[in-house]
Amino acid sequence: MIQYEGVSxxxxxxxxxxxxxxxxxLEIEQGDLVTLLGPSGCGKTTLLRLTNRLLPLTSGTIKIxxxxxxxxxxxxxxxxxxxxxxxIGLFPNKTIYGNIAVVPRLLGWDEDRIRERVDELLLMxxxxxDIFRSRYPAELSGGQQQRIGVARCLAADPEILLMDEPFGxxxxxxxxxxxxxxxxxxxxxxxxIVFVTHDIHEAIRMGDKIAIFQEGRLIQYDTPEITLxxxxxxxxxxxxxxxxxxxxxxxxxxxxxxNKKPKNIIKGSTSTQEALKxxxxxxxxxLIIIHQDKPIxxxxxxxxRHKNTEVKKIAEPCPVxxxxxxxxxxxxxxILMHDxxxxxxxxxxxxxxGTISYNDIQKCILSIYTGNRG
Amino acid sequence: MIFKSASSASIQAIEGERIGNVNxxxxxxENADMCWTLTLEHIGIVAFxxxxxxxxxxxxxxxxxxxxxxxxxxxxxxxxxxxIPSIALFGLMLPVLSLIGHGLGKVPAVIALIVYSQxxxxxxxxxxxxxxxxxxxxxxxxLGMNGWTxxxxxxxPLAIPVIVAGLRTAAVMNIGIAAIAAYIGAGGLGVFxxxxxxxxxEEMIMTGAIMVAVLAIFVDASMALLENILTPKGxxxxxxxxx
Amino acid sequence: xxxxxxxxxxxALLVVLLAAGVLLERAGLIEYLSDPFEIDYTLRLMxxxxxxxxxxxxxxxxxxxxxxxxxxxPKFKRYTGVIMYVVGLGQTIPSLAVIALAxxxxxxxxxxxxxxxxxYSVLPIARNTLAxxxxxxxxxxxxxxxxxxxxxRILFQVEIPHSMSVILAGFxxxxxxxxxxAALAFLIGAGGLGEHxxxxIDLMRYDKLLAGAIPTxxxxxxxDYLCELLGFLIIPKGLRLQQET
Numbered sequence: 001m002i003q004y005e006g007v008s009x010x011x012x013x014x015x016x017x018x019x020x021x022x023x024x025x026l027e028i029e030q031g032d033l034v035t036l037l038g039p040s041g042c043g044k045t046t047l048l049r050l051t052n053r054l055l056p057l058t059s060g061t062i063k064i065x066x067x068x069x070x071x072x073x074x075x076x077x078x079x080x081x082x083x084x085x086x087x088i089g090l091f092p093n094k095t096i097y098g099n100i101a102v103v104p105r106l107l108g109w110d111e112d113r114i115r116e117r118v119d120e121l122l123l124m125x126x127x128x129x130d131i132f133r134s135r136y137p138a139e140l141s142g143g144q145q146q147r148i149g150v151a152r153c154l155a156a157d158p159e160i161l162l163m164d165e166p167f168g169x170x171x172x173x174x175x176x177x178x179x180x181x182x183x184x185x186x187x188x189x190x191x192x193i194v195f196v197t198h199d200i201h202e203a204i205r206m207g208d209k210i211a212i213f214q215e216g217r218l219i220q221y222d223t224p225e226i227t228l229x230x231x232x233x234x235x236x237x238x239x240x241x242x243x244x245x246x247x248x249x250x251x252x253x254x255x256x257x258x259n260k261k262p263k264n265i266i267k268g269s270t271s272t273q274e275a276l277k278x279x280x281x282x283x284x285x286x287l288i289i290i291h292q293d294k295p296i297x298x299x300x301x302x303x304x305r306h307k308n309t310e311v312k313k314i315a316e317p318c319p320v321x322x323x324x325x326x327x328x329x330x331x332x333x334x335i336l337m338h339d340x341x342x343x344x345x346x347x348x349x350x351x352x353x354g355t356i357s358y359n360d361i362q363k364c365i366l367s368i369y370t371g372n373r374g
Numbered sequence: 375m376i377f378k379s380a381s382s383a384s385i386q387a388i389e390g391e392r393i394g395n396v397n398x399x400x401x402x403x404e405n406a407d408m409c410w411t412l413t414l415e416h417i418g419i420v421a422f423x424x425x426x427x428x429x430x431x432x433x434x435x436x437x438x439x440x441x442x443x444x445x446x447x448x449x450x451x452x453x454x455x456x457x458i459p460s461i462a463l464f465g466l467m468l469p470v471l472s473l474i475g476h477g478l479g480k481v482p483a484v485i486a487l488i489v490y491s492q493x494x495x496x497x498x499x500x501x502x503x504x505x506x507x508x509x510x511x512x513x514x515x516x517l518g519m520n521g522w523t524x525x526x527x528x529x530x531p532l533a534i535p536v537i538v539a540g541l542r543t544a545a546v547m548n549i550g551i552a553a554i555a556a557y558i559g560a561g562g563l564g565v566f567x568x569x570x571x572x573x574x575x576e577e578m579i580m581t582g583a584i585m586v587a588v589l590a591i592f593v594d595a596s597m598a599l600l601e602n603i604l605t606p607k608g609x610x611x612x613x614x615x616x617x
Numbered sequence: 618x619x620x621x622x623x624x625x626x627x628x629a630l631l632v633v634l635l636a637a638g639v640l641l642e643r644a645g646l647i648e649y650l651s652d653p654f655e656i657d658y659t660l661r662l663m664x665x666x667x668x669x670x671x672x673x674x675x676x677x678x679x680x681x682x683x684x685x686x687x688x689x690x691p692k693f694k695r696y697t698g699v700i701m702y703v704v705g706l707g708q709t710i711p712s713l714a715v716i717a718l719a720x721x722x723x724x725x726x727x728x729x730x731x732x733x734x735x736x737y738s739v740l741p742i743a744r745n746t747l748a749x750x751x752x753x754x755x756x757x758x759x760x761x762x763x764x765x766x767x768x769x770r771i772l773f774q775v776e777i778p779h780s781m782s783v784i785l786a787g788f789x790x791x792x793x794x795x796x797x798x799a800a801l802a803f804l805i806g807a808g809g810l811g812e813h814x815x816x817x818i819d820l821m822r823y824d825k826l827l828a829g830a831i832p833t834x835x836x837x838x839x840x841d842y843l844c845e846l847l848g849f850l851i852i853p854k855g856l857r858l859q860q861e862t
Contacts, residue, residue: 054515079518089513093531093606102527103517138612152517162516447626457841458834459797465814465830469644469823478818550711554801558818567717571804580721583714590709 002028002051002160002192007060009046009216020046022216023060028209031190035197035207038239042213044196048162051194052078064160079106082153082191086165088145090137096122096148097133103156121151124185143174150182154191161193167202179205200240204228204247212236224251229368245365249329254322257364258345258356265290265352268312275311276304288344289315293351295344318344324353328361398584401577409585416562416589419555420548423484427491428541434492435499435537436525445500452493460486460551464558483552483560490551491544498540502533535605542597549590553582563589641827649824659813659828666809666836669727669799673734674792681739681791682784685746686772697751704744712737712798720805730807734798738791745787749780781852789844796837800829810836 009021021043028034036044049055051062053074062069069077082103090099097118104114119129125147137145146167153161167175167182183206186193197203203210204224211221220232228244228251231237240247264284266275268291279287279301286300289311297315307314319338322331324347334343335358342355402409438445458466463486468477476482506529514524556564566582569575602610641647650656687693688700719733753776761775777784803811813829816822849857 052516054512075518075520077518078516083513083516085509085513085516087507087509087512089507089509091510091513091528092608092612093528094608102519106518106523136608136611138608138615453841454838457793457837459793459800459837461797461800461811461814462830462833462837465817465826466834468818468826469640472823477821546709549709550713553711553713557815564713567713571717571720576721579717583717583721586714587710590711591706594706594709 001030001065002194003061003063003066004047005061005063007047007050007062008058009043009050009055010058019216021050024213024216024218026211026218026221028192028194030192032208033186033191033193033195033206034209034211035195035203036211036213037197037200037203038213039198041215043216044198044211044213045164047213048164048194048196051160051162052081052083054078079103079156080158080160082155082158082161082163084149084153084161084163084166086168088149088169090145090148090152092137095134095136096140099137099148100152100155102152107156109156117155117157118151121154125151125181127151142170143178146170146174146178147181150178150185154185154189159192161191161195163193164196165198166195168197168199175202182206200247201250204251212239225368246329246332248365248368249332249361250327252328252364253324254326254328254331254345254356255324257328257360258324258354259342259360260354262288262342262355264288264342264355266311267291268296268310268315270311272299272304272307272309272311272314275299276301279304285341287311288318288342288352288355290352295321295346295352298340321346322356324348328364331356332358332361398577398580401581402585405581409581412561412563412565413585413589416549416552416564416586419480419483419552419560419562420487420545420593423487423548423552424491424541424545426484427488427544428495430488431492431495431540432499432537435496436503436530438496439500439503449493449497449500452496455489456493460490460554461557463489464555468558478559480560482558483555486555487548487551490547494543494547495537495540498536498543499533502536502540503529505536506532531606532609535601535609538597538601538604542594542601545597546590546594549586549593553586641831644827645824646827646831649828655828659810659832662808662810662812662829663832663836665727665807666796666799666811666833669730669734669802669807669809670792670795673731673738673799674795676731676735677738677791677795678742678788680735681742681787682746684739684743685750685784686777688743689747689750689776697747701744701747704740704747707740708744712794713801716798716801716805725806727807729805730799730802730809733805734795734802737798738795741787741791741794742784743787745783745790746780749783749787750776752783753779778853779856782848782856785844785848785852789841792840792844793837796833796840800833 004024004026007021007024008019011018011020024043024047036047038044046055050057051069053069057070072080091102094102097115100118100121101114104117109117118133122129122132127144127147132140132144132148137148140148146169149166153163153166167178170178179202195206197206204227207224209221210224210227212219212227214235220227220236222230225248227236228240228248231240231244237244263282264287266278266287266289268289270278275287278284286298288298289296291312295318296312297317299311299315303314303316304311319340320334321344322334324345331343342357345353345356347353434448438448455463464482467482467485471477471482471485510528510532511524514528519527552560552562553564553567556562556568563582563586566578566585568582570578570580570582650659688697693700715737716730716733719729719736723729723732757775757779758771761771766774799809800811800814802809803815810829810833813825814833815829817824817826817829
């Protein structure tokens with residue numbers, strides 16, 4: 001747990017003094033990934049660098065697990081935390097092995113243990129140890145270097161990671177991949193992470209909580225959902241953007257919005273005439289066909305009219321099927337692209353779990369905005 | 375005296391062998407021992423001075439990377455000394471050093487060479503370390519390296535090629551200045567030129583001039599090789615890959 | 618803080634100068650230079666010295682600039698590396714060797730000295746001109762081309778102004794080395810302040826020695842300083858500002 005209490009930082013003195021941080025109070029729970037968000041010059045990086053005493057504190061206290069960081073030797077303090085930066089900062093004169101081994105060596109681990117740890121980390125980040133161990137940073141792509149940067153900061157298995165735009169230097173496609181991978185690692189190890197970013201999407205995707213800064217002040221500190229939902233002031237509303245409903249969709253899963261008991265479904269063994277009757281009685285435009293708990297396709301009224309067979313024989317395959325863990329953003333995109341009103345939803349086993357439509361999503365969003373949720 | 379002086383013995387040796395109009399190669403061939411002795415003496419003076427100069431200049435260069443203002447002053451000071459023409463510096467030092475009985479000989483030569491070596495070595499050490507990308511220093515600090523560890527593991531290894539380049543400049547320059555130092559009795563290959571001019575003995579002058587030039591080029595090339603050898607492998611790979 | 622440092626620095630300089638003055642007096646320099654014959658003699662040597670430097674530098678600068686510009690033209694671009702290497706090699710050759718070699722070929726006298734100084738001074742100027750022009754950012758030249766400037770216009774209005782500080786640095790090195798090497802010209806019978814120094818050493822006469830060494834040193838320091846001032850005149854202000862930041 002990291003506690004910031006009334007933390008201020010002033011650069012320079014006299015008339016040239018610049019207040020970078022102004023009485024910031026904030027608590028980061030054990031195992032949380034907190035993103036510090038804001039435009040450049042808002043003080044987010046300063047706060048990060050105060051945490052491992054790369055910058056001296058002007059006033060206030062920072063405590064880690066209850067202990068004031070000023071009472072710990074600064075070099076020891078830094079060795080107890082992982083540190084990753086946007087420029088990566090891999091040492092070009094050291095091999096990948098040597099780079100990852102920096103902190104373990106500083107901590108005096110024996111070489112066998114270091115070797116084991118390096119291999120473990122490389123595997124965890126999906127880099128083949130036998131290939132990469134003895135390479136030099138110059139031989140790696142940007143994305144690979146970034147992974148090594150992450151591996152180096154995890155090397156001594158620190159409880160706390162400080163990351164300053166760690167994925168900022170790579171292209172958007174690789175960035176998304178490494179973000180996912182990092183979240184997978186984080187889900188496994190539950191580190192306490194302070195993560196600086198200026199990218200709202202990254203902050204939302206990565207953070208358990210988001211701390212938004214403006215001109216050295218902490219303006220809002222909440223979960224991504226609440227931040228999007230109830231920005232405390234105009235500044236944050238602008239910062240999270242007028243498209244924040246769309247951003248919400250990126251956070252929410254299908255399971256939260258889907259219709260779990262849809263009516264417009266029919267068993268695959270039903271006869272077409274029966275299906276037609278059912279359809280006309282309920283005034284549906286089409287029916288989803290379920291066979292052995294799997295959605296196998298759909299039929300429309302026109303297709304049923306002059307046929308006399310089981311509906312599963314004339315089923316048209318669904319253009320798209322979504323999973324219950326998919327984001328609503330993906331669903332929305334599918335709805336816009338395909339000419340279907342109701343998408344079938346399947347659970348982890350591939351069994352039919354319900355349907356989701358534009359109306360379901362809108363209902364869900366509206367219910368959140370009017371405060372029926374959370 | 376740090377080195378034995380070969381110059382005093384030289385004159386008689388050469389005197390006896392001067393017959394008619396032999397060409398330079400003949401001269402070298404006939405005085406091979408002499409050439410060899412003077413070359414070694416020359417190398418000795420230069421190597422010893424550069425070594426002592428490095429002992430002073432490299433730590434100075436490292437130290438001033440932490441204080442930019444002092445750095446500028448120190449380098450300006452070293453530049454002033456570097457600007458003083460070598461023969462003038464010998465002349466300026468002579469009255470002072472003769473107070474302790476070393477106005478002539480190898481002592482003033484070595485002192486002058488040490489003085490001239492300061493600027494290239496200090497400057498290159500300073501620039502080499504300052505050119506280490508700031509993010510590497512930041513990463514090193516953030517990972518918990520203290521000043522010494524950073525210096526040893528990152529800054530010095532990355533600056534080594536530049537520092538060696540400074541030593542190279544100093545060594546090559548000193549070979550030329552050491553040749554002039556023959557006039558204050560320091561010995562070395564300048565003796566050939568000095569004696570040759572004094573007696574209008576062309577082959578001897580040529581021998582001196584050519585050998586000093588070849589020695590300078592040879593040292594330049596060897597130091598370039600050393601520079602390459604001491605460049606960290608990862609840095610070399612980065613260069614060939616164009617990063 | 619820095620002002621106090623400055624004051625201390627000035628004071629130290631003053632003390633050093635004073636001590637040097639006392640030392641000079643004791644070495645008999647003042648007495649030496651009070652002799653009207655000796656002062657005349659010294660001034661004549663200085664005149665020779667300066668004449669050698671000026672004549673050889675004018676020639677060296679002209680040739681150096683020319684070579685640098687020629688070899689920076691696109692036609693010769695691929696030889697740049699080789700030329701830089703050869704010039705670098707030439708620069709490693711000691712000044713005394715060049716002076717001695719010049720005497721071997723041209724005999725003794727003023728002409729041989731001028732030639733040696735000229736050859737030795739061309740290299741840094743040519744090298745820096747070439748390096749400076751090669752280092753002009755390609756997009757700057759591209760922009761000039763895009764605006765329809767002719768090749769010669771680009772050279773004189775873009776490339777040379779851009780590389781002026783590098784060229785000047787080469788000139789400065791060349792000039793300072795030239796002044797020092799000119800002191801050796803006495804050895805091949807061209808006179809100059811070296812005459813005082815070498816004869817002073819030979820006779821172990823400190824007054825004569827210093828009457829040569831001090832003016833030579835001052836000449837070199839003055840030349841170095843003047844080059845710095847020259848920088849304010851010929852380096853375009855915009856580029857000076859760029860360098861400072």
